[in-house]
Amino acid sequence: MATNAPPLAAALALDAQPAARSLWGETFRRFRRHRLATVGAAILIVMVMAMLAGPLVYRVPIDEIDFKAKLKGPSWTHPLGTDDLGQDLLARMLYGGRISLAVGIAAMLIAIVIGVAVGAASGHFGGAADHTLMRITDLFISLPQLPLLLLIVYLFRDTLKKVLGPEAGIFIMIVVVIGGLRWMPVARLVRAQFLSLREKEFVEAARSLGAPALRQVARHILPNALGPVIVAGTIDVAAAIIAESSLSFLGLGFPPDIPTWGRILFDAKDNLDFAPHWAIFPGTAIFLTVLSINYIGDGLRDALDPRKVLGH
Amino acid sequence: MLAGISLVLFTILALAPGDPFEELAANPNVPREVAQALRHQYGLDDPVAVRYVRWFGAMVHGDWGFSFVSRVNVSTLIWQRLPTSLFVLGTAQALAILIALPIGTLSAVRPYSFFDQVATTLAFIGFSLPTFFTGLLFILFFSIYLGWLPFIYRADISATGWEWWWEHIRQAIMPVAVLGLAQGAGLTRFVRSAVLEVIRLDYINTARAKGLSEKVTIVKHGVRNALIPVVTLLALQIPTIFTGAVITEQIFRVPGIGSLLISSILANDTPVIMAVTFVYSCLVVTFTLLVDMLYGWLDPRITYG
Numbered sequence: 001m002a003t004n005a006p007p008l009a010a011a012l013a014l015d016a017q018p019a020a021r022s023l024w025g026e027t028f029r030r031f032r033r034h035r036l037a038t039v040g041a042a043i044l045i046v047m048v049m050a051m052l053a054g055p056l057v058y059r060v061p062i063d064e065i066d067f068k069a070k071l072k073g074p075s076w077t078h079p080l081g082t083d084d085l086g087q088d089l090l091a092r093m094l095y096g097g098r099i100s101l102a103v104g105i106a107a108m109l110i111a112i113v114i115g116v117a118v119g120a121a122s123g124h125f126g127g128a129a130d131h132t133l134m135r136i137t138d139l140f141i142s143l144p145q146l147p148l149l150l151l152i153v154y155l156f157r158d159t160l161k162k163v164l165g166p167e168a169g170i171f172i173m174i175v176v177v178i179g180g181l182r183w184m185p186v187a188r189l190v191r192a193q194f195l196s197l198r199e200k201e202f203v204e205a206a207r208s209l210g211a212p213a214l215r216q217v218a219r220h221i222l223p224n225a226l227g228p229v230i231v232a233g234t235i236d237v238a239a240a241i242i243a244e245s246s247l248s249f250l251g252l253g254f255p256p257d258i259p260t261w262g263r264i265l266f267d268a269k270d271n272l273d274f275a276p277h278w279a280i281f282p283g284t285a286i287f288l289t290v291l292s293i294n295y296i297g298d299g300l301r302d303a304l305d306p307r308k309v310l311g312h
Numbered sequence: 313m314l315a316g317i318s319l320v321l322f323t324i325l326a327l328a329p330g331d332p333f334e335e336l337a338a339n340p341n342v343p344r345e346v347a348q349a350l351r352h353q354y355g356l357d358d359p360v361a362v363r364y365v366r367w368f369g370a371m372v373h374g375d376w377g378f379s380f381v382s383r384v385n386v387s388t389l390i391w392q393r394l395p396t397s398l399f400v401l402g403t404a405q406a407l408a409i410l411i412a413l414p415i416g417t418l419s420a421v422r423p424y425s426f427f428d429q430v431a432t433t434l435a436f437i438g439f440s441l442p443t444f445f446t447g448l449l450f451i452l453f454f455s456i457y458l459g460w461l462p463f464i465y466r467a468d469i470s471a472t473g474w475e476w477w478w479e480h481i482r483q484a485i486m487p488v489a490v491l492g493l494a495q496g497a498g499l500t501r502f503v504r505s506a507v508l509e510v511i512r513l514d515y516i517n518t519a520r521a522k523g524l525s526e527k528v529t530i531v532k533h534g535v536r537n538a539l540i541p542v543v544t545l546l547a548l549q550i551p552t553i554f555t556g557a558v559i560t561e562q563i564f565r566v567p568g569i570g571s572l573l574i575s576s577i578l579a580n581d582t583p584v585i586m587a588v589t590f591v592y593s594c595l596v597v598t599f600t601l602l603v604d605m606l607y608g609w610l611d612p613r614i615t616y617g
Contacts, residue, residue: 142597144551144554144589144595146558147588151585151589155324245442251578269448269563272451276452279448283442290442291436
């Protein structure tokens, strides 16, 4: 916008910044100043690349059983060792990582969509609708998450398996349930943003120009409310990965032939004394992923808040 | 609130496919009429609203039915295990507060100092470590490598007197530490940011200007007020605490209601599953109420009714 308003904008640009940056360029620049967030992003990118490209390069099948090589520690043939059936852990972890990440991202998207919808409706309409929606949000916040998750998995597992097949059925159920239990913080954030933004001058300007409600919301309020939502969404990915791993760790997530990281840990936990590598590698993978994502969220929080003056 | 939660639970139950009498119906030895009569007797053919009221009444009265697997009253089973759960949970929470309050406050008093950097980083790591992984690492290090602590929690310790106490403490160390550290890490972050907010305010300057010692200023004027937002966040965290508790109980085989839930799910023991989920809901509600009362004590401006 500022680019074709020559004199004033140019003078300002000369004064303030060496070069005009787009919003996202500026965010990226601020993000990079958060050192640990940058490291986290780098680690995460490496891990994602490994998961996506790894199986193309590292062509060991995930389910090749070899009893001669069972419970072996790391070696040249099996870089991360093997499990009790002699299956290669690296191959299994590369495969499982894809699922863990896919669950994380899909559950986050569900949480964000529900959260934004509820928050926006609540903040926009106000009154009785707001009251009801916030009551529901409070109710969901006070649900005991894991017990409920387990209950739902228990009750619906078999039917979904029958209808959608074992893999898709479990995946969809886990994603929906995790996402469906994690939208409340987003809803509250969005509602709070709406309440403050809809009184702002620029929204009033849009309103007085005759913008219909939908346009006010979609074009003016929502984009400005996005910052905290992005941060919450990032952290939700980490939380969803932990939730999926917890389920699988309890033996109630994915079936054994789908080696998500939590599932590998579940199988490994009874062999800790003679095959510690079996548990340590997937555990570290979960930990590193979650830590990286949380740091990225932290960095984004700083980067997306234009009022925050960055130290150093 | 409990009514709301129970409504959600019941909805899930009502939406769930299959019913408890499916096996009876499939069993050729049970005549159709008998199965029908049983269904009628248990009110499964009644309208949903009637069933909800009856179910909720039964749940509240502690009338939870029989366990399919162990053939005892579900309530007996739960009352046996609830104290252990509450003990581990309570101690862990106390540990979390003991860690979080001093560390968070010290961090906030000297922001960006070396101590703060270390504490913040550790808190971040602790907050990102899933309990099931910390639990396994603890077992690996303290039980297998060092051989100091037992990794299975037993309710039936045969020793008596001091030795009994000692065994109990020894076996509780790891579960409590795992749960407490995980909680403490998150809490430290809350405490730090809350104290950081409060410490800039004018009344802290006033307190200093009055000549109060730094310690009194920070602890009595700063921390006490900072605790108000911390308690708010703590109330929101309560459901999460139980998540960690279930996993920790499962890892260390603590005979509490969390591991009861898992084992009954693996054994398809529906009455127990429902009852445990209900007990968890009750616990969440009770603890939220307790935190709300704490709120009133911290902030005298809040009155009840």
